[in-house]
Amino acid sequence: MSIDTSKVADSNTTAATAKKPNRAGAAATWADDRLGLATMMKKNLRKVFPDHWSFMLGEVALWSFVVLLLSGVFLTFWYVPSMGEVHYEGSYDPLRGVEMSEAYASSLKLSFDVRGGLLMRQMHHWAAMLFIAAMMIHLLRVFFTGAHRKPRELNWVIGCLLLLLGTLEGFTGYSLPDDLLSGTGIRAADGFLKASPVVGSYMSFFLFGGEFPGDAIIPRFYTIHVLLIPGLLLALITAHMLLLVYHKHTQWPGPGRTEHNVVGYPMLPVYAAKAGGFFFIVFGVTALMGGLLSINPVWLFGPYDPSKVTAGSQPDWYMGWPDGLLRIMPGWESHIFGHTISWNVMVPILLVPPLMLTILILLPFLESWITGDKRDHHLLQRPRNAPTRTAVMVSLMTFYGLSWAAGGNDLIAITFDLSINQITYFMRVAVFLGPALAFIITKRWCISLQRKDEEVLLHGYETGIIMRSPEGGYSERHLPISEARAFTMTARDRDPDLAELQSGEDGVDANGLEPKRSPLAGIRRRLQTTMYADNIQKPTAEELEAAHHHAEHEHELQAAMEGVSADGHQFDGHHLVEEETLRGDH
Amino acid sequence: MRHVNGWTNRWAGRLSRHRRRPIAGAVLLLLGLVLTGSMYAVFAPAQAGSTDSNEELVREGRALFLVGCSTCHGVNGEGIDTVNGNQLGPPLAGVGAAAVDFQVGTGRMPMAQPGQQNPVKPQVYDQDEIDALAAFVASLAPGPAVPDEADYSTADLSEEERVEAIARGGLIFRTNCTACHNFAGNGGAMPRGGYAPDLSQTEARYIYEAMLTGPGNMDNFSDGNLSPEEKRDVIAYLYSLREQPAYGGFTLGGLGPVSEGLFAWVVGIGAMVGFAIWIAAHTTRSTRQKDGQAA
């Protein structure tokens, strides 16, 4: 580890007041004598965090996790992880006397006989939904802005694992109340396990402690849900945060911001206050949702009974997309030599989701392999400036979204008066066509946005003022953008020159011999071409100079027809309007 | 016989133990209602009219039927097949008065257009006319009669029996009905654009008739399948769902995890992003400088 001598933290605020020998100071001394905290803290207390709303999405996930821990601990005080059968005697009349598992009875007790228990149950469930949703939009933000590039690839991998663990944690939690819905989910999970080749029935019998449903699954899921996965989550979140602190946060390009610095607010006090305040806000929003929006009304579902089912049997949203794939998969099954291979379950559950996760984890590595870019990157990119990358993620999102929608095909059908069958047929095609289409559209869209940027840089922005020439022709007045904005727009990498990038690979080498071309190198070349060929590069200094020169000339021409002092800046906030009138004093 | 109708066994002596709150008021009210109901039953004119008035009703119904129904169902309710073998209207012999009362009473009949689903519409006929139509159709062949209020009312049950009936109704509902109508009776999708309707507003009589006659694509739950008491219990359960508060807050349509997921994204993530934007937004700036300090 290099010693951090290059850090030049600037503080242009007033110096901290001189230490007084007060009680707090004494306590701090006592602690530091034993822990030596000051050395570690002096480096970090004024650590700089850049400020941008999109940097707080990960925080939503973090604080949701804290809410999950707090509400979860509350729930464990009453929840009984047992499948022992009891007759319900609690205060919810419509289930009185009904036979159910202790787990379900204790969920009812939490809902009706523990004051605030239902609130905590609902907060826990909402927080879980938000936890995973926030991780996902955080992931999207990171990828779209290129924050997954070196040196942060490992943090990306950790994030992907967190997403996986969060999903598993969510599924086990969904199963614990042992109501009809969660039991149906476990039933389906049993079907998934059994569909695994060779080991399927063994895995099912091991998990359930015998034949489905057995009496072991709830206690086992409970241990996994409250101990195993939270422990792993906690460890990975810690690693994720430590790496964040070590790498320092990425930042958007802008005046004064470079690859070598980080500009923002110090940890103490502003960032700490904002992050701490945000914790209370996340907690508060979750409490409001828990108090006002009903979620998983277990008393309506009734206890799990393997012979019963309800319409609208769906998993929570984060398991919705594999469920959707399961729904649209054709019923393919092979029977070979007395064995059954269930493609209809294996493909959507056992093959595609792990494949998607693998692709997700590999994305940063694939990208750097294709681009050959081994530099550190701390300045973020706008999604439009990496059109192919953006298009890849939008394409993946489209696949996800369509699969997800397929998982709600029955509700789409009743809400929009459609036929489930038609939706299913449509989705079978759409999950292939949609992502391809999304890729093309996104890429072209990004490139036209790049063109628009180039246009603005070269010719200025549209003022909305239409000039009429003495000849009767009309033209719109363009004015140059501010220097800061222009700099921000140009503060991006120029894509490497394709010819130069690929010259070393397939040209004739120094001895005039045709080099061996591995098929992999060919793929890489093609991917590089896809990645860069159509992108618009920022203008060079000369191009900019020429364009500005041209603009000045235009101005001079237009000046003749003005006759007013209005320069078009009145309405764009570039400078004050008080001293100027739109129409000159004639 | 080894079969046991487990109910009485399992519940004996359990109900009185865990009362949460005094229910004297409710019991009193209930007693009053029961008393009023039974008084009415005693003094009200007998439902079954004389043969004369029934014949009159059938004649009336036939006249209405010829005008409004015979185009599809045939002048004698024999049903009409289209050239390609489909039914324009099914034969009505044996469907019973209950089917007519249900179909016409909920506005499903007369049908606006054939299709996968026959939706509820405003009633076209008034209750007298429906009774006449029902009498006519019932005269074609014996079929289930329009149920009596006593068939589906739990008014004459004691509070304990009522609670028991609701709990049993819940079990029967979850066994036979939730698969299509959803756990809260909010309806669900069926193949090829059909749907099981939302039951949250349906009158008890129509629920009973629907079970009895299996309208549209719904299965029959004839008395041999689900006894009248069991049907009554299902209705009692559905009504108890209407009366119970939405314990957890707004129900979000009561459609399960899909609508919950939608709200998590739109409301939850929406609010979080909104707050994040506010937190990171630039505050108002002044043109003034702080005294004695350069920026």
Place this chain on the structure above:
Amino acid sequence: MTGQMSPEHAPDGTGHQPVEMNDADGQPIGHGLPALPPDEPIKNPGLPVHTWRPTDVDPAMEKRAERQIAALFGLSAVCGVLFVVAYFNVGENETVIGLGAQTVALGSSLGGALLLIGIGIIQWARKLMADHEIVEMRHPARSSDEDREATLAQLSQGAEESGIGRRPLVRNSLLGAVTVLLAPAVVLFRDLGPTNAQVTEAGDYPGAGLEHTVWDRGVRVVRDVVGTPIRPSDLEIGDLVNAEPETIFAVDEDGEPLLEGVPLQVAKSKGAVVLTRMDPADNTPGEGREDWDVDGILCYSKICTHVGCPISLNERKTQHLLCPCHQSTFDLADSAKVIFGPAARALPQLPLMVDEEGYLVAQSDFREPVGPSYWERDSDASTTEIE
């Protein structure tokens, strides 16, 4: 941006000398790519001049902000008190606009208390705390070459001193021992559950194992929930009964249920059936299944052959049974073959007959395993096998 803007023209507007960021080997960071054109069109103008907020320059505004923030915290405290009041005073059956008043009151007051604290703190940070942006220099994530070398030296010294390279016998036997240790770790979990074969062989409860259910010759088909047996005459055409084997409701001489706990749940999970009556003319019995119905009454497993959800969404007119989980659709009038959706196999059919008391009973167990597919399932054999 590395490589496009050399540090010389990267003033950060705060008066620092920009620090040259070099790798330990003296290469500017960002080498490894073909050199990018140096013609950056616009110079970095440096950090913008700090502007002040109204609260910085106007003591009145500052006071106002202070009061506003304190008011937010005060309101939060009020919400906290309201929570306690609601906790002790709002009953679980009280309602407010049809919603459960307790959860709504507790949730709103708790949410309010938390949100107001959060908003207060954020306002404090936005309005009153110093908001100068400051600059911190980054350092490369990698260690310096000296550190790397030192670490490598230490590692090799450690390896040398331990002799791990020179003593392959010790090293390999250790590796072997640790590898073997994996076996106990895996084997320990063997007792998570018995295998299907073991369960089937032990037969601790009726219908044990994936190939069997509690159905057997003469087992009555009874209505679910109430457990009453069914006569063919009870059912009309179009009726659908969610039924169970009578074994589930059976009791012994003392009135104790015969099946309880796991055996009961397993019996339900494999034994649940739907009974439907259709016009015998509508039914196309499968090969060898001509006598499996009783007057158009057919009995099928209720457990979906896809992943095992119980199915009972029936369309009376078409006799199509739909699974609510993944919409597999089965044609009950044609041996419950799959006509739509992800399921691959027809629902197993239970052969029916009538016992001497006139009730519907099974002719035998299902002729094939019910429920979802699994590797050992011998589909070709079981579907054709007729006892």
